[in-house]
Amino acid sequence: MIFASFEIAFTQSIWANVYLVALCLVYLIPTLTPKRIAWLLFMPVIPILGTWMSFYFHGTGDVWHTSWLLSTRIYAYIFLGAIVTFTMPINNLLGSLEQNCHIPSKFVYGTLGAFNFIPRVTQTVKQIQSAALMRGEVLHAWSPQIFFKAVLISLRWSDDLAQSMQSHGFWEQQHRSHFDTYPMPLWNWAVALLALGGLQVVAFSGLG
Secondary structure, eight states: OHHHHHHHHHOOOHHHHHHHHHHHHHHHTTTSOHHHHHHHHHTTHHHHHHHHHHHHHHOOSSHHHHHHHHHHHHHHHHHHHHHHHHHSOHHHHHHHHHHHSOOOHHHHHHHHHHHHTHHHHHHHHHHHHHHHHHTTOOOOTTOHHHHHHHHHHHHHHHHHHHHHHHHTTOOTTOOOOOSSOOOOOHHHHHHHHHHHHHHHHHHTTTOO
16 A cells, blocks of 8 residues: 555556555445445545646646546545555554564554554643633634643653653564464465556556
8 A cells, every 4th residue: 555655646647546546445345334435435525626626727738637637646545545544443553564564563562652642632632721711711722822732741741651661671673472463364465466466557558
């Protein structure tokens, strides 16, 4: 998916973007509810339509090709991201990246710790707003005071997380055992290579 994302950023093939969207839909339709599929299809319509119109009416060169290229590229990125965010928990994703792609455990568990901080950040923002109300000050979600205080608190949390990980032996080169394993069978690699091979055919076949 990372390779495909980089590739479509530098290729000029509309059909490569359409191919990725179709491939993602084949994967997502059995996994997601029809409501979520419809949400993925129709929620980006306004920004995609805006992109198409801006390049079609104000672009230079082959405006027809450019407008459709960038519009379909947005859809491709949305559906590639949906496969990551909607089909697996973050714990499984990071665990698989650590075991199969050999990403350092310190980075993986640091990222997991950051995701686990999200509920605490939400609670902290509410506490900051409540404390401001006691002083007769109303802080909205866009108030800079909230962001400044939340950043300061997050820096303190990140330092605590780094110290706790170090005390538990999380080092880049340190081998660790795993309670949950995420094996990747050979057929998964075969499907991925087949999908990427199909992308190369579509992207460089001259279809546009």
